[in-house]
Amino acid sequence: MITLNNVNKSFANLQVLNDISITFEAGKTNLIIGQSGSGKTVLLKSIIGLHDVDSGSIFYNDRDFTSMNLKAKKEIRKEMGMVFQGGALFDSMSVEENVLFPLQMFSDLSEKEKINRANFCLDRVNIQNSNHLFPAEISGGMQKRVAIARAIALNPKYLFCDEPNSGLDPVTAIVIDNLIHEITKEYNMTTIINTHDMNSVIENGEKIIFISNGYKAWEGNKDEIFNTDNTELNNFVFASELYKKIKSLS
Template identity: 60%
Template sequence: MIEVDNLHKSFGDTHVLKGITTSFEKGKTNLIIGQSGSGKTVFLKCLLGLLTPEEGTISYEGRIYSKLSGDERRDLRQEMGMVFQGSALFDSLTVEGNVMFPLEMFTRQSYAEMKERVDFVLNRVNLVDAHDRYPAEISGGMQKRVAIARAIVMNPKYLFCDEPNSGLDPKTAILIDNLIQEITQEYEITTVVNTHDMNSVMEIGEKIVFLKNGKKEWEGSNKEIFKTDNEAVTNFVYSSDLFKKVRQMYIEERN
């Protein structure tokens, strides 16, 4: 579990995060949603340790990040996996080379041990025949799966995904959502997904944190979000006719 208490982050005179308190649960897909400028990306970077908040704490299984030594922070970062918005694969490396890269950087495993682990995670994301192909030779959806394989190759306790469905067609986006949720539950990972995709909210939003103007405006599950009367949430989620119809269906079922 990741616990956040009264988090503040500013850049000069611009106060971006304004006292966020929440938690992200183990074995669940936790989503951060909100409009552009709401603070989602800054919040995610604070969770990753890439930005230092001025106030508040972030703790990982009771370990408060600001109180950790340099070595302890380095160890914690090795427990984190990250799926970047654009996949961030190395063009000059094969699929196998991309997934093996963290193992080469941070472990002392033999090549045979690394190869076995890479084969396992590529099989887990349904990429059994792509080892020798380069990123430019595979589809966007396959690139996302490679990025997920690389993110979990070190057996992380925490998985962070920044807009994992960006640039994907709806069918492929659903496949990626389902894969993230399956891996989260299978390996009991604390997964945090930064997204604007409302299909993701519907499909995998077991815990949702909605930010507005740097504050936590609302939190709950994908079932609860259809029942909320919070105007900021409903204006954001039901901006399309499709989601208005879904909300109406939930209201009718409740009545």
């Protein structure tokens, strides 16, 4: 579980996050949605410590992340997995080497155990017989699955995904959504996903946070999102669905 209490963040004279309080629950896919420039990326970066907040607190279970020194924060980061937009695999490393990377950096396992763990994670995301291929030699969907395998290599308690469906066709995007959802349940992780994809919201939005102009404008789930009287959220959802329909006809 990750809990935010009255979090504020500004850059120069621009207030980007305004008094945000949220609880992200373990074992659920927690989605952050909102228009570009709404503050959701700053929110995610603040949660993982890439930005220091101006005020408020962020707790990882009962541990106050905002009051920790750098050494203590590094220990918490060992419990995090990250799936970056675009996958962000190392081009010069093979599929297996990419998944081995966090194990080489942070694990005390033997080399054999590291390789076994990497192969277990690759198998979990349905990647077989591709260990020695390079990112340029596999599809975009496979790259995302390898990125997920790398993210779970250290068996994290917390999984963060930034636009995991970016650049994928709708069918592959659903595969990635379902994979993240399954792994979240399987390992009881606290998973937080930044997304623009309404399919992700409809399929796996167990908890949804809508950010608008730096404020938490709405909180609910996939069953409630189409029955809200929140005008800003309705405009966002309608615009997203309309855009997809127009794009599918073009």
